[in-house]
Amino acid sequence: MAAHPHGDEAAAAARMPQRVALLQRAQAELERGDATQALDDFERAAMMLHAGDAELGLIRAAMQDGQYRRALAFCAHTAGEHTDDAEGGALYAWLLRIGGQDALARQVLADARTHAPGDALAGAVETAFAVTPPIAAGLLLQPPHRMAPWPVAFDGASPPASARFVSNGVLVDAGASALVPLRALERVTPARLWVRNGLGQTVAAELDRDDAGSAGLGLVRLKLHAALPLGASREAEGRPPFAGSPGYSMQFGETSAPAWPMMTQGFLGRPVGDTGARKVGFASTSGAAVFDAHGVLVGITLAGANDAATWTPLPAVVPAQQAASGASPARSLPGLEAPDEIYEVGLRRALQVLVDTPR
């Protein structure tokens, strides 16, 4: 590509008022959650001049739209192309980190900091990386450099500023319900509940008092006031993944702000006693969505005895009529999928659970 020095880009951009207006419109569309229109307008701006501003907008619009793979691939290019501005490298590092490519993320960030030693954004990303999962706050939530989705009130109801994060959860039942670790909600007396996915889509929820089966497994089911979209995500059918096979989990950090979840990965473990729970062979937070090597949602993590993480296979907790459908002893799926494909699926499955407790 076109690697124009940044000064040239800025000068060229200033000569193109149509492009400037297009970028402003695209940014406004992105901030109100209209990812489709924002993608369209950022793309048109990118066709008029090869510059980092439109590309960074395209990447964030792709993330808002749930297109992690597209965002990651494009950001690889932007980070490698516009090296005179650390933002591309900082965003690429963030996307790599949340996608489970920790070592590469740190290498990309170090490169970006070398090119722009005093860059505040890259510095803020480095500070955020000290925590797992990294949490975007302060500068990292400011437009246009935001490292998080913009909130979208899916059923028209936004949580108040006083709402706080209590747990991770997993979207199930074709998007109509969420499963949440029982222990997380035992500690609070929620007046109101919301869940929010990795696209910033937020919906009010309430306890499913008809669900008697989940409690015995250490879970509680929430009914959502409006179903959240699942995308191409699939749920487990039949036999759970083989012990020793690769697995992934998706979880949010402890923040009530909209966020992109973080993925961790390793190998799924063997059953623990006769509870149905199984070991998790990698770092994971209670309530995280667990995926197999093909991006199929297979379970949810729980904090077990002595807080040792375990995960519960999904067929044990989905409604019986769904678990029975299409059960097959054979798992004849295609080969291992890359982390970015799994992550894209997980953006819609992993949930932040927010509560507003009475004062």
Next chain:
Amino acid sequence: MMKNTSFALGRTLLAATLAAALAGGAVAQTVPAPITVKIIGLNDFHGNLQSPGTFGQNTIVPSSKRPAVGGADYIAAYVARLKAQNPLNAVVGGGDFIGASPLISALFFDEPSVEVMNHVGVDFTSVGNHEFDKGSAELKRLQNGGCKITNGAQDPNSCKGLGSKAPGTFDGAHFKWLSANVIENATGRPLLAPYGIKSFNGVKMAFIGMTLKGTPGIVTPTGVAGLTFQDEADTVNALVPRLRAQGIEAIVVLVHQGGFQTSPNVGDINGCDGNLRNADGSKSDIENIVNRLDDAVDLVISAHTHAAYNCSASTVDVKNVGGVAVSTARPTGLANKAGRLIPVTSASAFGRMVTDIDIQIDPKTHDVIAVAPTNRLVDRTDAAINAAIVADPTVRNIVSGYNALVSPLASAVVATIATALPNSANGAGEMPAGDLIADAQLAATQPAALGGAQIAFMNAGGVRNPGFAPAGVTYPYALTFGDAFTVQPFGNSLVTMTLTATQLKALLEQQFSGCMGQTANRVMQTSNGLKYSWSASAPACSKIIDASFTPTDVTQTPPVTTGPTQIIVAGGVVQNPTKTYRVTVNNFMATGGDGFATLLGGTNVLGGAQDIDALVAYLAGYKAPNPMYDPSQPAMGIPRMTLLP
């Protein structure tokens, strides 16, 4: 060079020639038909082995209607389709095939991109600025092949070889990177070949490749140390006499420099809005180059800006009339030094599209008569293209393989192996890697709830990398998930079934050519506990002399014998024909793959884990602090096959 001074004139002459030919008589017999050559151009691929998303023909197409585009497998299929239309063809690039690339290519030093472009069949590409991201020595390695050396040793992410001749190798580019204007200061010569030549029915066509002279200003200084980047037009003009001296009149320039379409239209991929002038009306970088080109140049395939345009006899102006695209032909081009309009194209970036260019050449004068370019989206919704990929999944498989190796899990250690495993079978057909895999598959299906298997067979052809570890490593070796995946990349699942002793003997006989339709010797790899001998000289279907089974629990480390040995075959005779055994194979074999039709007669069939999962789970038993995997341990029961005269 193009003989005529304009496209219109070119067409007029062609029409006159054809008219003369149609008039018959002596004239028709002496005027040979023009040679049509197809040039397929692509640029700024940037290692996008997978789809970069959607893209529209123009901005009128709503986002929701834009097809998913690109991906190396689709590029390969589209190029194959175009090549099939004309055997006289060349596939060329405008640079930046590599660099600033997604992880699936970048993690492996862009070797995957080079490998897939080899399979696409690229002939020549210019270098782009990003070809210099890692320096000229690395570019030469990608051109010539060989593994990346990091800190004095082969880098573990180099030479995966999924698209090269063999695992553990990297072929290098089969195509030529051209760098006419990049001079090595030490030698005063071009870093790489300045041009390439292809001959079509005896007529030569030259392709001159260059990057923008401003490259040093936009890449890391160490990447271009010791190199000088010369003026693009001056470089071409200096080469023209040399090419003409070789009888070459058809000259194509591949240059990593470009422009943008500007208002007032809608950026159609076959448009040339504003004739690529900058928004303020000034000349674009590419126009400045073309304006100074010798009249001998017939076509410029440009790049660098990631823009799509087609400034040629085939240009269309597309306007948005009430949401409908209205096209008007507007033949154009960019003026060269002589004022002649030269066709200039660019195919966006990331493999979104290819430029399909038909060139007509006068076979007598070797002059180019006409150039007709069309930018075509690499549309992933095309049914025929999808069918072609299914029919030849070579490139798709390469991409899938690298996709799996991108995972950080690929570097996770899953076991330690004590000694090198040979890369080939012994005389009896046994290979230690096959023994290991068969044992893993038995272990995964041995528990009663998972199949109750007693014996497992693995087809030898399914062992992709019998050596397991990369070449040149030292032992004991910490085997990674990526290593294991390279051995078992096919995503097969396990199938356990019941066979009688008679069927078991038949299955063993069916390994050898001439028995029950088997067309070649396909010796299966067997699990611990099964031993047999076979005679090379015995007739087909009578080769198995003795076979025995000793129940062995391979879920324990090391394996443990759990019962007395049973004789299945003695002196070629089945001892207890109706006795049954639970046997595990992969789903490929279970459905008669590799000619093992006997397996179609198995009963009580049960599906199981994936082969790679079974392998990793089994290997975990040999991961520290457990003892390492050592095939020479007596408990492994190796050898399991004996070859008799």
